[in-house]
Amino acid sequence: MTAVDGRTGRTGSIYTVEWVPGTDLLLGICHCGARRRFEDPIELWDWMLGHPEGHRSPADPAPEPALTRRA
Amino acid sequence: MGFPVKFARNRWYVAAYTSEVTRELLPRTICGEALVFYRTQAGQVVALSDRCVHRRFPLSESHLDGDNVVCGYHGFTYDTSGTCVAVPGQRRIPRTARVPAFPVVEQDSFVWVWIGDAAEADPAGIPRAPWLDHPDWTAVHGREPLDAPYGLLVDNLLDLSHETYLHGGYIGTPEVAETPIKTEVDEERQIVYVSRHMDDAACPPFYANSTGITGRIVRWQDIEYHPPCLYLLHSRVAPVGVLPNADGSDPGGFHVEVVYAITPETENSTHDFWAVARDFAGDDDGVSDFLRESNRTVVLQDVVALNTLAKVLETERDGYQELSINIDTGGLAARRLIAAQIAQGAGAEPARAPSAAATG
Numbered sequence: 001m002t003a004v005d006g007r008t009g010r011t012g013s014i015y016t017v018e019w020v021p022g023t024d025l026l027l028g029i030c031h032c033g034a035r036r037r038f039e040d041p042i043e044l045w046d047w048m049l050g051h052p053e054g055h056r057s058p059a060d061p062a063p064e065p066a067l068t069r070r071a
Numbered sequence: 072m073g074f075p076v077k078f079a080r081n082r083w084y085v086a087a088y089t090s091e092v093t094r095e096l097l098p099r100t101i102c103g104e105a106l107v108f109y110r111t112q113a114g115q116v117v118a119l120s121d122r123c124v125h126r127r128f129p130l131s132e133s134h135l136d137g138d139n140v141v142c143g144y145h146g147f148t149y150d151t152s153g154t155c156v157a158v159p160g161q162r163r164i165p166r167t168a169r170v171p172a173f174p175v176v177e178q179d180s181f182v183w184v185w186i187g188d189a190a191e192a193d194p195a196g197i198p199r200a201p202w203l204d205h206p207d208w209t210a211v212h213g214r215e216p217l218d219a220p221y222g223l224l225v226d227n228l229l230d231l232s233h234e235t236y237l238h239g240g241y242i243g244t245p246e247v248a249e250t251p252i253k254t255e256v257d258e259e260r261q262i263v264y265v266s267r268h269m270d271d272a273a274c275p276p277f278y279a280n281s282t283g284i285t286g287r288i289v290r291w292q293d294i295e296y297h298p299p300c301l302y303l304l305h306s307r308v309a310p311v312g313v314l315p316n317a318d319g320s321d322p323g324g325f326h327v328e329v330v331y332a333i334t335p336e337t338e339n340s341t342h343d344f345w346a347v348a349r350d351f352a353g354d355d356d357g358v359s360d361f362l363r364e365s366n367r368t369v370v371l372q373d374v375v376a377l378n379t380l381a382k383v384l385e386t387e388r389d390g391y392q393e394l395s396i397n398i399d400t401g402g403l404a405a406r407r408l409i410a411a412q413i414a415q416g417a418g419a420e421p422a423r424a425p426s427a428a429a430t431g
Contacts, residue, residue, distance in 0.1 A: 006201040006328070007305060008295060011259045017400050019251030026397055039401045045407060 015048050030055050033065070073393070074222030080416035081187035083197045084300045085332030085344050087210060091114050092118035100238050100336050102186045104177040104421075107131040108174060117151045117174040118184050120421075124155065130170070131368075134211050156347045171421035180212070180346070181332060187419035198297035202328040202348035209353040211363035212346035215370050215380045219381035221341040224333050225409070227373055228264060228302050229402035231292055233234050237376055246272035246290070254400040256279040261408055263321050265294040265401035271311050277365050278308045281358050282325045282351065287311045294357070295402065298408045302418070304329035326350045329366070339381070 016029040025037045028050045034055035040045035047054060073236070086101050087108060097108040098121050103123040107130045121131050121141040133143035141148045147168065148157035155168035174185040180203040185192035202208045217224060227233065234243035246269045255264040268292040279286065283309040293305040306327040315321040332344035347366045352358040384391075384427065395403060 006199055006303075008257075008260060008262055008297075009199070010257055010264075013257065013259045015256040015258065017254040017404075019253065019397055021251065024397065028402065037386065039116075039394050041397060041403050044400070045403055049407065 017044060019049075072403075072406050072410060074220065074226050074370070074406060075294045075413065076220045076222060076414050077414035078186065078335050078338075079299045079409060080186075080415060080419040081191050082299055082412060083176070083183045084334045085181045085322045085342075086118065086184040086334065087182040088214070089116075089180055089182055090346070091353065092182055094135060096131045096135065098129065099342075101184055101342075103337055104173070104334050105129070106184065107140070108175075109135060109140070111151060114304065115137075115151070116175045116177055116182055118175045119149060119151075119153050120170040121172075121420040122317045123147050123169065124168055124170055128317075146407070147227075165330075171423055173421060180210070181344075187416055187421070189421060191419065198263050198301045198345075200301065200303060200328070200330045202350075203330060203346050205348075207353070208324055208328070209359060210346050210348035211359050211366070212344070213370070213394075214369050215343045215345070215367070215374050216336075217341040217343045217374050217377060217379040218339065219341060220339055221333050222406070222409070223380060224331075224341055224343060224373070225296075225302075225405050226399075226402045227296070227377060228304075228331055228333070229294065229296060229405050231265075231294070231304075232398045237372055238369050240276065241365055242275050242277045243354070244275050246274040250397075252398065252400065254404060256404045261296070261298060261300070261410065261412070263296040263401055263404045265292075265296075274308070277362070277369075278325070278327075280365075281327075281349070281362055282308060284308065284310055284325075289313060296405055297308040297400065297402075298405055299412060300332050300334055302333060304331075316364055343370060343374065352401065388420060 013022045013031045018026050026041060026044050027037050028044045029035050029053050030048055032051060032055050034048060073219055078271050085102055085243040086099055092108045094110055099106055106118050107121040108117055108118050121129050124131055125145055125147050128144035130140050133140055139148050139150050146159045146183040148156055149170055153170040153172035155164055158164055174189050176183045176194045178196055178197055179200040183197050206315040218277055232248040235245055235248035250267050250269050253266045271287055272290045274284050274288045289309045306329055307324045309324045313323040330346040334342040336342050347362050373409045
């Protein structure tokens with residue numbers, strides 16, 4: 001099959017959201033390396049795009065913030 | 072944040088297929104701008120405002136004289152830049168007698184038009200869909216009118232789990248809704264990616280009848296959305312267990328590029344351009360006919376659903392609540408990018424003649 005290069009490659013500033021296998025949770029991964037799990041995609045994007053506020057890289061000794069739950 | 076209704080200005084939008092623009096005058100409204108398209112004798116595409124500066128008669132109801140448009144009401148004549156070069160009965164042409172001309176680019180079988188400040192138009196910013204006119208690929212296409220805000224179509228296409236329920240028997244199977252997605256946003260390039268990889272899925276008729284695969288399949292859906300207008304679905308199907316080689320070559324895969332151009336006509340209507348390109352059975356007209364009819368059927372299923380949804384939403388009070396779940400992650404990201412684009416392009420207008428000095 002013929003390859004045609006039409007796809008656009010990623011740059012360095014990628015926000016990633018993975019659906020955690022076997023769960024209903026979403027894992028947000030900021031381009032700065034900060035990671036956090038959410039149950040709600042709106043809360044996830046609010047946190048993710050709020051970079052750098054509340055973002056800590058995995059190398060940071062502070063623990064990953066607790067899972068948020070909706071009221 | 073709800074789905075967008077307003078348009079992002081200072082953006083490129085697909086206005087037509089290149090094959091639609093000829094020596095006949097073609098009217099088309101893009102982002103609320105009534106435009107007229109035509110080709111010069113040398114083949115260049117021209118886009119002008121479709122309203123004569125004199126009494127607002129549609130230039131599309133007029134005729135060409137060489138490369139100039141002659142208004143069918145009083146004969147005001149415009150060149151390809153929109154400048155009036157002749158008026159009836161007098162030699163002096165008012166200084167402000169001109170209509171806006173819109174930057175246009177032909178690329179990948181589309182005619183793109185710039186909506187906004189013409190001085191800001193950069194063709195390098197137009198996203199690509201090279202499969203649509205590549206000699207090694209075969210494409211079919213169409214355009215359907217949608218009586219709904221374009222944001223509803225963005226929502227629809229960014230979440231393909233609806234295929235299972237709205238398009239069962241064509242492209243939907245249970246695995247689409249059941250399979251988790253991965254979403255990525257490239258802020259710098261303004262792209263939303265949504266990927267859904269199914270390792271063992273039923274083969275829907277759309278792919279079974281076009282590829283000849285009879286059993287279960289590997290089915291990959293990789294969305295690449297360039298807001299506001301261009302949506303690409305990189306689709307790969309193959310028999311279960313058949314994967315690309317380590318070097319990236321993929322002789323066992325069937326590749327389909329499903330392309331949508333989501334172009335607002337008004338705040339309540341949308342041009343739904345769709346195309347399906349494939350890298351197999353390229354000379355088989357039967358496969359082309361099948362994919363054209365099947366995809367058009369799928370598009371019309373979306374059109375019926377979104378028209379219904381638009382009517383319902385018109386009756387809802389402002390600030391209605393909606394609920395988003397995991398499948399909406401990509402659509403929510405798209406809404407945010409579009410909202411930023413709308414804010415960025417606010418106030419960008421094509422150059423118009425100052426009305427206060429209309430008599431020159």
